[in-house]
């Protein structure tokens with residue numbers, strides 16, 4: 303992609319309303335633009351990063367047996383009344399149509415999926431089954447804040463699992479704990495598995511929390527990794543704080559965190575109102591057991607920026623970067639430009655996603671924009687580099703001179719990872 307043609311450019315000044323690091327950097331770098339409070343448009347760079355995140359999550363859900371669907375955002379009121387959540391779901395957007403019908407704008411999808419899947423589950427042989435989607439959710443949040451961290455419209459992955467009994471549900475729940483940690487690792491986030499309250503139907507749930515100043519939650523955890531709990535459910539958090547870990551890992555810590563995902567044993571909470579039953583081996587009707595598993599895809603993008611940046615801009619983990627390499631020239635002489643065009647075309651032909659800053663602006667401006675945008679590898683061509691190019695990684699100081707072939711080989715290898 304040539305920067306001169308890119309829809310979405312870097313800017314220096316942004317609205318003072320944006321106070322979080324992720325909203326400031328992503329707006330300045332040309333990834334997102336606010337529509338209204340809590341609602342963002344994704345420009346091409348932003349969508350590329352968002353799609354990379356979604357794709358990693360999709361791969362992990364597929365490996366865990368998930369089948370992808372796309373459910374409706376506009377949902378009939380009747381099913382929300384059946385579960386009682388038309389009244390009780392605080393952040394539900396309720397829409398009145400001019401044709402005298404009312405709808406919910408989907409904040410989550412049990413009310414759609416459970417009645418739908420009941421058409422396909424009749425016997426124990428139909429279970430277990432795992433269904434997920436990656437879709438915009440809508441929630442009338444009291445306070446939308448911190449950029450992508452809490453929106454009124456946001457992208458979520460939600461997986462729902464359906465089982466014959468509680469044991470089978472819990473086996474999958476335990477399996478998903480590992481899948482989640484692995485997924486967040488691939489996304490460049492080290493998430494802490496945290497015990498949290500379960501609501502009306504289960505004693506517990508688990509949240510995946512990333513240490514981060516703009517996060518809204520607090521947890522107390524053992525850095526040794528054997529304990530983590532959301533402060534909200536701890537009776538006397540002050541007593542726990544700084545207590546020594548029973549296993550000798552030192553003192554427990556209290557930190558601010560952002561929840562990037564959570565998993566819930568739903569048991570029969572939704573199978574009862576929709577009479578989601580199956581016939582067991584004796585031909586008797588039994589309620590289906592369910593679990594649900596969410597990941598906030600757009601929030602993940604915000605958290606990645608909160609965690610991976612410096613004073614000059616974003617530092618994308620390779621796995622989710624919008625482009626693999628950011629290519630620029632220091633001078634704009636005819637011969638340099640000609641050489642650069644060739645290198646750009648060749649790299650593109652060999653399948654490297656490359657952003658080429660082809661503008662006639664000062665080198666300082668190009669370097670500053672490269673740092674702000676945060677693509678992992680920066681390649682520079684100048685009179686000084688001759689037939690070679692300078693290779694610098696966004697998160698390192700070291701600069702290397704590589705032949706074009708060496709640079710291409712390295713980029714290809716990184717792509718395979």
Ligand code: ATP
Pocket residue numbers: 410441443450451452453454456458561562563564596597598599600601
């Ligand atoms: P939170 O505790 O942050 O309000 P939640 O417990 O309501 O979230 P779920 O309804 O289970 O979360 O949603 C699954 C995931 O979706 C969350 O773990 C979070 O990463 C993300 N998410 C939830 N609400 C928002 C929001 N308003 N904006 C962006 N992401 C969100």
Ligand code: MG
Pocket residue numbers: 509561564
């Ligand atoms: Mg939560």
